[in-house]
Amino acid sequence: AELENKAAKYELETAPERMQMKRDEAKIEKADLELRTKKQKLAREKFEADVGLDSEGAVVYIGNCPGCGKDLSSVKGFDEHKER
Numbered sequence: 001a002e003l004e005n006k007a008a009k010y011e012l013e014t015a016p017e018r019m020q021m022k023r024d025e026a027k028i029e030k031a032d033l034e035l036r037t038k039k040q041k042l043a044r045e046k047f048e049a050d051v052g053l054d055s056e057g058a059v060v061y062i063g064n065c066p067g068c069g070k071d072l073s074s075v076k077g078f079d080e081h082k083e084r
Contacts, residue, residue: 064071
């Protein structure tokens with residue numbers, strides 16, 4: 001019984017610290033999620049900046065392959081290039 005009382009007293013004494021830790025963890029998780037969301041948004045914006053749409057709405061890659069420098073201005077050319 002005495003051990004249970006000590007355990008209960010310890011639980012009560014440390015409750016504020018545990019709650020603060022949980023709040024801090026939640027803040028970290030929220031910040032991490034916001035950072036991932038921003039990174040995804042930036043990646044999407046970069047992709048959209050590197051990509052255009054032709055008159056039929058098909059994706060057309062603009063520019064050259066960063067690896068070999070080949071012009072990727074056609075979908076077919078890019079798809080063939082990806083396979084290599």
